[in-house]
Amino acid sequence: MEPSEKARIAKQFIEAIPFSRALQMHLDEIGDGVAQISMPWAKDLVGDPRTGVIHGGAVSALMDTCGGAAVMSHPEAPAGTATIDLRIDYMRAAKPGDVIHARAECYHVTRSVGFVRASAWDGDSDQPVATAAGAFTIERPKGSSS
Amino acid sequence: MSHRRPEPVQIVKERRDKALQALVDAVPYATFIGITFERRGDELTALLPFDEKLIGNPLLPALHGGAIASFLEVTSIVGLAWQSLWDDVESGRIKGEDLSAESLPRLPKTIDFTVDYLRTGLPRDAYARARVNRSGRRYASVHVEAWQDNRSRLFAQATGHFLMPPAVEAPLG
Numbered sequence: 001m002e003p004s005e006k007a008r009i010a011k012q013f014i015e016a017i018p019f020s021r022a023l024q025m026h027l028d029e030i031g032d033g034v035a036q037i038s039m040p041w042a043k044d045l046v047g048d049p050r051t052g053v054i055h056g057g058a059v060s061a062l063m064d065t066c067g068g069a070a071v072m073s074h075p076e077a078p079a080g081t082a083t084i085d086l087r088i089d090y091m092r093a094a095k096p097g098d099v100i101h102a103r104a105e106c107y108h109v110t111r112s113v114g115f116v117r118a119s120a121w122d123g124d125s126d127q128p129v130a131t132a133a134g135a136f137t138i139e140r141p142k143g144s145s146s
Numbered sequence: 147m148s149h150r151r152p153e154p155v156q157i158v159k160e161r162r163d164k165a166l167q168a169l170v171d172a173v174p175y176a177t178f179i180g181i182t183f184e185r186r187g188d189e190l191t192a193l194l195p196f197d198e199k200l201i202g203n204p205l206l207p208a209l210h211g212g213a214i215a216s217f218l219e220v221t222s223i224v225g226l227a228w229q230s231l232w233d234d235v236e237s238g239r240i241k242g243e244d245l246s247a248e249s250l251p252r253l254p255k256t257i258d259f260t261v262d263y264l265r266t267g268l269p270r271d272a273y274a275r276a277r278v279n280r281s282g283r284r285y286a287s288v289h290v291e292a293w294q295d296n297r298s299r300l301f302a303q304a305t306g307h308f309l310m311p312p313a314v315e316a317p318l319g
Contacts, residue, residue: 020210047223
């Protein structure tokens with residue numbers, strides 16, 4: 001499959017995910033094991049109304065989706081994956097009202113596992129809100145030899 | 147010999163349920179995902195009723211890893227905050243009439259959170275319980291387990307570290 005065709009299928013698949021849609025995630029970039037997704041601030045995603053800061057769980061969801069997308073777009077990975085584990089480190093609170101961007105890179109794949117690192121930031125800041133590291137499954141069709 | 151009669155059970159239950167409800171209401175994201183809590187004494191069980199919007203893989207179908215992570219993190223934070231709120235409410239440091247989303251003590255802040263996905267999250271209800279393994283003045287470590295049909299077959303678990311809010315001062319006088 002051509003890389004551009006693979007990216008197109010991955011984009012289509014990710015944009016159809018109900019939970020990502022509920023969080024209004026938007027796929028900004030995908031291809032070659034790298035994905036970038038943004039998520040707008042929303043009242044529903046707030047963890048503490050006194051500050052208006054988005055809940056860590058919503059940032060986790062963004063990181064997880066972005067990590068999965070990066071794995072799916074890797075040239076050596078078939079287009080299916082599930083999260084094995086994901087660790088998120090929260091550096092600071094995201095600024096209320098700002099869009100959160102996440103960028104994930106699948107930096108290594110084996111026959112069965114894709115290794116991912118990711119970071120998230122808000123607005124035009126280059127100070128990360130959170131970073132993540134995770135392992136994802138590589139789902140191969142039954143009976144495939146590659 | 148003086149003996150104080152125990153409080154009527156209804157009053158005790160009402161105070162505890164009100165405290166729990168105020169705590170959960172203070173987290174809009176928990177409401178958005180649909181998380182509720184059941185209480186037996188001080189033990190909490192979080193409930194995530196199945197909803198189409200929680201799906202992450204429509205082909206299987208399976209719950210989204212992010213929805214599962216969110217469920218576990220909300221359960222951890224509420225479980226941790228509940229432990230100190232319970233002490234504050236039972237000791238009278240926080241009065242029942244003062245309980246609202248605005249007057250609650252600040253919530254713990256997540257430092258890091260690591261989720262293990264053990265099995266596919268099926269399109270049905272999920273449950274979770276958090277265990278506070280260590281809660282100091284500044285830092286806390288929490289482990290949380292989630293299951294669906296069988297309590298002994300976990301589909302996800304997580305460990306997180308949290309920064310604790312400043313303790314509530316005892317009222318003067």
